[in-house]
Amino acid sequence: MSQKANGKIRVRLVRSMNNRLESHKACVRGLGIRRMHQEVEVADTPENRGMINRVHYMLDVQEAK
Template structure:
């Protein structure tokens, strides 16, 4: 069984670094409180670590 992560965007992207905005888009998050379910891989974990102040892991 694959491990999954449920991620929620909790903070606005206005005025933040373009690289952080790109990472959030890469995770598939668009609006505040949007939630995505992603596979738990090392690349996804790395992206989450970069923008940890934007997101909350729900699962």
């Protein structure tokens, strides 16, 4: 995924956080997501990319428009 000029990524939670590792739950919360199907826009930084990579199986990730 290439970086856009504004450096934003849209992230949506598509799988439940129930019965997940505490570190994975913390990553989702760190991205600012609180509930299922909530979509947030986060800065495209190495820190956010690391959290997204750790919990990629629960997220839908797109470049912000």
